[in-house]
Amino acid sequence: MRAIQTIKNIWKIEDLKNRILLTLLLITIYRFLSVITLPGIDPASLSKLQEQTAGGIMGLLDMFSGGAFSNASIVALGIMPYISASIVIQLLAIAVPFFQKLQREGESGRRKINQYTRYLTVAILLFQAPTYLINLKVQLGQAGSALPEGLWFMFSSTIILAAGSMFILWLGERITDKGVGNGISFIIMVGIIARLPQALIQEFASRMDEAAGGLVMFLLEIFFLLAVIAGAILLVQGTRRIPVQYARQMVGNRQYGGARQYIPLKVNAANVMPIIFAQAIMFIPISLMGFTQTTSDGFLARFFAPLADHLSFGYNLTFAVLIIMFTYFYTAITINPKQMAEDLKRNNGFIPGIKPGKKTAEYIDEVMSRITFPGSLFLALVAILPAFAGIVGIKQEFAQFFGGTSLLILVGVVLDTLQQVESHLLMRHYDGLLKSGRIKGRQGTAYS
Numbered sequence: 001m002r003a004i005q006t007i008k009n010i011w012k013i014e015d016l017k018n019r020i021l022l023t024l025l026l027i028t029i030y031r032f033l034s035v036i037t038l039p040g041i042d043p044a045s046l047s048k049l050q051e052q053t054a055g056g057i058m059g060l061l062d063m064f065s066g067g068a069f070s071n072a073s074i075v076a077l078g079i080m081p082y083i084s085a086s087i088v089i090q091l092l093a094i095a096v097p098f099f100q101k102l103q104r105e106g107e108s109g110r111r112k113i114n115q116y117t118r119y120l121t122v123a124i125l126l127f128q129a130p131t132y133l134i135n136l137k138v139q140l141g142q143a144g145s146a147l148p149e150g151l152w153f154m155f156s157s158t159i160i161l162a163a164g165s166m167f168i169l170w171l172g173e174r175i176t177d178k179g180v181g182n183g184i185s186f187i188i189m190v191g192i193i194a195r196l197p198q199a200l201i202q203e204f205a206s207r208m209d210e211a212a213g214g215l216v217m218f219l220l221e222i223f224f225l226l227a228v229i230a231g232a233i234l235l236v237q238g239t240r241r242i243p244v245q246y247a248r249q250m251v252g253n254r255q256y257g258g259a260r261q262y263i264p265l266k267v268n269a270a271n272v273m274p275i276i277f278a279q280a281i282m283f284i285p286i287s288l289m290g291f292t293q294t295t296s297d298g299f300l301a302r303f304f305a306p307l308a309d310h311l312s313f314g315y316n317l318t319f320a321v322l323i324i325m326f327t328y329f330y331t332a333i334t335i336n337p338k339q340m341a342e343d344l345k346r347n348n349g350f351i352p353g354i355k356p357g358k359k360t361a362e363y364i365d366e367v368m369s370r371i372t373f374p375g376s377l378f379l380a381l382v383a384i385l386p387a388f389a390g391i392v393g394i395k396q397e398f399a400q401f402f403g404g405t406s407l408l409i410l411v412g413v414v415l416d417t418l419q420q421v422e423s424h425l426l427m428r429h430y431d432g433l434l435k436s437g438r439i440k441g442r443q444g445t446a447y448s
Contacts, residue, residue: 009425009428010421010424013424016421016425020179020180022174023181023186026171026175026179026183027175027186030168030171030187030190031190031194033073033164033167034066034068034071034073034075034191035067035068035073036073036074037072037073038073038074038076038157039156039157040147040157041072041140041147042145043071043072045143045145046070046072046139047143048140048142049072049139049140050070063195063406064078064080064192064406065080065191066190066191066194067195072136073164074160074161074164075168076164077125077129078165078168078191079165079168079169079172079184079188081124081125082117082118082121082184084121085124086117087273087277089113089117089120093113099113122162122166125162125166126158128161129158129161130154130158132161133147168187171187172184172187175187180420180421181413181417181420182413185409185413185416186413186417188413189409192409199397199400200398203221203394203395203397203398204218206395207221221389221394225401225402231378232382232403232408232411233415237415238267238375239265240264240265240267241263241265242262242265242367243262244261244263244349244351245349245351245352261349263340265367266375267371267375268379269335270327270334270379271408273326274324274330274379275323275379275405275408276405277322277326277330278319278322278326279319279405310386310387315387316384316387319380319384320383320384321380323376323379323380324376324377324379324380328376335368337360337362337365337368340364341356341357341360341364342357342361344360345357345360382403382407383403383405384403385402386399389403
């Protein structure tokens with residue numbers, strides 16, 4: 001079989017084999033740390049925390065940490081503080097001249113930006129760790145247990161949680177440098193996949209308990225899930241190619257240019273960032289409801305209650321509109337048509353039928369607007385699919401895999417990893433992972 005032959009070819013390449021084994025080793029270390037509970041906490045008393053993380057916002061955080069959040073693990077905060085810091089630094093690079101200057105300095109500037117991102121990650125961790133411990137104290141109190149008293153426990157646990165997250169960041173960087181795939185994304189993907197077997201078993205068991213038609217419904221759910229995954233792959237890989245002609249130039253006796261090439265513009269250039277931004281905004285109503293004394297009589301509670309229910313029409317409509325808006329926003333700050341037009345003009349390139357310079361920039365901007373609209377609609381649809389899955393009776397733990405950030409991360413990371421493996425195979429003159437064509441990842445598009 002072709003799959004067996006491909007595995008044999010991978011094993012023949014020493015460098016690729018070592019990278020895969022190292023990646024598996026580092027991921028094993030991460031999974032081992034995720035079940036080590038903070039010192040002084042009884043794992044048997046975490047039932048209320050695990051109930052709290054069964055769905056909603058806490059469930060999403062627990063999914064990204066691979067269950068470490070609900071286990072009160074030493075790596076409970078996971079890699080998300082680093083993701084938050086990266087988003088803040090990206091936004092600062094747009095608005096603050098100092099960070100804009102660092103971006104233009106090449107490799108040295110990139111190292112400085114990474115250093116500032118780590119500093120901000122530590123600051124976020126030192127704020128989030130005590131918050132996590134306070135929430136843990138409340139949940140343990142409801143379960144009839146308690147955290148160890150004293151300032152020393154709060155201080156030491158904060159240091160442990162911060163150090164655990166920074167160690168996970170170090171593991172991710174080692175996977176990027178010495179392993180296969182993007183380490184940070186790979187760790188998030190492993191955390192998401194770790195929840196899948198349990199969610200699948202629970203959904204299967206609940207369907208089997210039904211009087212009739214349970215197995216048929218479960219098979220329909222699996223079929224629909226596969227269809228959504230196929231759609232997510234199309235969303236991640238979708239591109240629109242703009243033809244570019246380069247003018248012929250004679251340098252000595254050699255002729256340069258004249259060949260037609262293509263500019264690949266991604267349908268979803270923003271990837272999962274619009275969903276992340278929109279989710280951050282949707283967390284606000286739940287936070288505001290906490291200022292009310294009662295959930296039934298308080299004005300804020302009555303006003304924001306529909307937006308706090310992830311199954312309500314108001315929540316999903318607002319969520320979808322925010323995703324569409326943020327898709328346009330993030331695409332606008334990451335794709336610069338004016339810069340692309342200037343680069344084409346500098347290299348004697350032009351789009352056939354379009355004047356170089358301003359007209360080219362306007363044409364690229366128009367094409368990006370056209371392809372971003374359907375991409376944003378499909379991204380919004382994928383984001384709210386877990387709500388539809390919950391409405392039709394799918395358990396919350398399994399419904400989270402039907403869309404949203406988790407599904408797009410899974411698809412994107414798998415494609416990126418397979419693309420790296422395929423590049424190693426093709427570089428050693430072996431057949432790729434597919435019979436024909438090339439795997440297209442999130443970072444670019446490879447053509448046959």
